[in-house]
Structure formats: C-alpha cells, structure tokens
Amino acid sequence: MSDESRKIAVQRLYHDESGESHFVDEMLEVVAQDFAPPAPPFYVSAGVPAKQAVYLFLPAGYVGDFHPAPRRQLMTLISGDLESRVSDGESRRFVPGNTMLVEDTEGKGHWTKAHTDCTMIVSQLE
Template sequence: MSAEDLFQISRCETDEMGGSRLVETVMTMRSAGLVEGEAALLASAPERAVAATFVEVPAEASASGWHRAPCRQYVVVLSGQIEIEARDGSTRCLGPGDVILAADTEGSGHRATVAEGRARLLFVSLADD
C-alpha cells in the first residue's frame, strides 16, 4: 500500500482516565470506479451518517469551553483555522481540508479555539452501529 492510499486524520478520543487525547490515524483508500467510464478514484469505506451540519464560528465566539462530542462525528474544516486541545494537553491545528474524528463522547471532552477571524466547519454525525 502506498502513501497515496492512506488519508491521515486526527482522532479525539476518551482515554482510560476519563480525559481525552488526540491521536493520528489513517483511513485506507481503495480504488473505486464511482463514475462509469471515468478513471477510478480513491475512496474510503462508506460509513453511515445520520446528519450533516454546516457551522460558521464568528470571531466573537472564537473559543469553546470543555465539552464532549454529542456523537461520533467528523469535523471538516472548510475555511479558517481551529485548534483542538485534549485534556492530556495535546493539540492539533487544523486548516481547510483537515479532518478530525470527534469520538470523545464520554469523559471530560476537549475544547476548540478559532485561530483568528471566523471558521466554517462541516459536522458529519455518524450512525451508532
């Protein structure tokens, strides 16, 4: 498997102590003929989603308090930059095109800060399988 077949994302998860930590994980991408007659694309395995929500964080709401993810959800940064901090002190700066899987649905959660100005995000809530 080549590096092109992997899509690296961050994952915020609950640790053994009820806090949170950020870890790097990869999604395997496989050749997929999504459009008949066109060249194959690389795609991850499908996941069932139950909702998609577009969010704009204005400058005056640039920092959140500590909170848990309401459900397992992908957060895709569309514009701006955000910093995610886990309880263990680990942080990730995410910009346009970056993805984090918020999976810390238990414990003390994480917090987020918009680096400057505003940010636009896409939240994709995943089904509980």
C-alpha cells in the first residue's frame, strides 16, 4: 500500500433481499489530501451526502426491540457500551470509537441494548 492511501475498518449492518439483517466488516479507502490548509495533508474518505447530524443518548438498560433503521446512517459511539443483534442471530458489542454504517432500512432490522449510558453521534445520510 502506498503512502497516498490507507484503509480503515468499517462495520456495516444491512438487509438482504429476504429482509434478514447482517453485519459485514469492510475496508474503506482514505486518500491523503490537503483537506484543511495550512495543516499538513491527512487521510480523507470520499464524501457521502448527509441530511443532518444528531447526538443520541441511550440510558443504561435501554432495549430497542427489532426495528429497521429510519434511513441510512453512520453511527459513532462516543461513550458507553452498546450491543446490537441482527436477524441472522449475530450479535456485536460496540465500544467508544466504533462506527457502524447502518443500512437495514427494510426487513426485520436490528435489536439494540445499552449496557451503560451511551452517547452517539448519528449522521443521517441522503
């Protein structure tokens, strides 16, 4: 891999044609750019049009039964300990700094539990 590009890990939650939801680990390319001159170049991904960004707070013990996402969104956990389960049965635990691309806007959706108070920033995509 060259010094001009790198890859970062992204977790994606999506639904298939039968409505089942799944997790998949993907690698997202970031490319060195002059993004904020006069700061030196750093690595930036391709842009994704967004509708809005909101902060989300889930209190410890919150459980959201299976539901589809209201729209495609990027969710980054800022603080707390969160678990999400997809309809194929896989469950994943999220810690601060984890980001998930949520695309299960149809079908059975996903289940969510906040093990501790959780704060997230959610970018709702167009």
